[in-house]
Amino acid sequence: NHNWLWTKRMAPVALILLLVPACPLFSAAAADGFDASSLLKAAEIQGGLVVHLGCGDGKATASLLAGDGFLIQGLDSRAANVAAARSHIRSLGSYGRVSVDLFDGNRLPYADDIVNLLLVESGLHVPAEEIVRVLVPRGIVLFRDPPPAFPEWTGPKVEGWTAYVKPIPDDIDEWTHYYQGPHNNPAANDKRVGFP
Numbered sequence: 001n002h003n004w005l006w007t008k009r010m011a012p013v014a015l016i017l018l019l020v021p022a023c024p025l026f027s028a029a030a031a032d033g034f035d036a037s038s039l040l041k042a043a044e045i046q047g048g049l050v051v052h053l054g055c056g057d058g059k060a061t062a063s064l065l066a067g068d069g070f071l072i073q074g075l076d077s078r079a080a081n082v083a084a085a086r087s088h089i090r091s092l093g094s095y096g097r098v099s100v101d102l103f104d105g106n107r108l109p110y111a112d113d114i115v116n117l118l119l120v121e122s123g124l125h126v127p128a129e130e131i132v133r134v135l136v137p138r139g140i141v142l143f144r145d146p147p148p149a150f151p152e153w154t155g156p157k158v159e160g161w162t163a164y165v166k167p168i169p170d171d172i173d174e175w176t177h178y179y180q181g182p183h184n185n186p187a188a189n190d191k192r193v194g195f196p
Contacts, residue, residue: 034060034063036060036066038159039064039158039161040066042158043117043163046069047067047069048069048070048071048115048136049071049072049115049116050064050072050073050117051072051073051110051117051119052064052074052075053075053118053120053121054076054124055075056081056084057084057088058084058085058089058098061074061085061089061098062089064098065097065098070097072098072099074099074100074101075103075108076100076103077103077105079102082100082102086099086100105124107130108131111134112134113134113137113139114134114136115136115139116135116136116140117140117141117142118139118140118141119141119161120143120147122145132166137167137172138165138167138168140163140164140165140166141163141164142158142161143162143164144160145162146162169192171191171192172191173191
């Protein structure tokens with residue numbers, strides 16, 4: 001009997017599906033028209049620090065957590081938005097890997113060269129030099145509105161966003177091989193980082 005055979009084979013699968021709760025922790029689903037998985041894929045971001053400027057209620061920000069290799073932070077200049085976003089992220093059980101803080105609208109609260117992906121929502125005008133300062137080399141900034149003045153960087157095509165990629169500065173060495181280059185001499189030509 002086909003019904004008996006199907007039931008016998010599918011019963012363990014059904015039991016597993018019932019026992020495993022839906023996990024919102026790594027949800028990269030669309031939140032209010034914000035498709036996090038498409039943004040991360042288009043930007044070719046596989047981890048690191050992702051910052052969402054103008055995070056609002058935090059739903060879109062929380063959806064950016066796509067795995068263990070990500071650390072997500074939302075910034076907003078309104079205290080009510082920060083409180084709402086924190087509440088939403090706590091309800092998902094992901095606060096810590098996703099966090100939200102107040103933003104003064106001008107200075108980004110990060111060390112130099114640390115942000116892998118920066119998303120800037122409409123109506124925010126952070127100084128270009130501040131964005132360049134915090135992005136890692138090859139880091140990407142996505143603007144919901146095209147910025148009035150910004151370096152002419154090329155970037156990935158992301159629907160609904162203007163993308164720029166921070167170039168690798170001339171004083172940073174890039175290793176093309178395991179031992180720096182084809183000459184197998186593991187000495188960097190980096191001028192930014194010296195001996196410890």
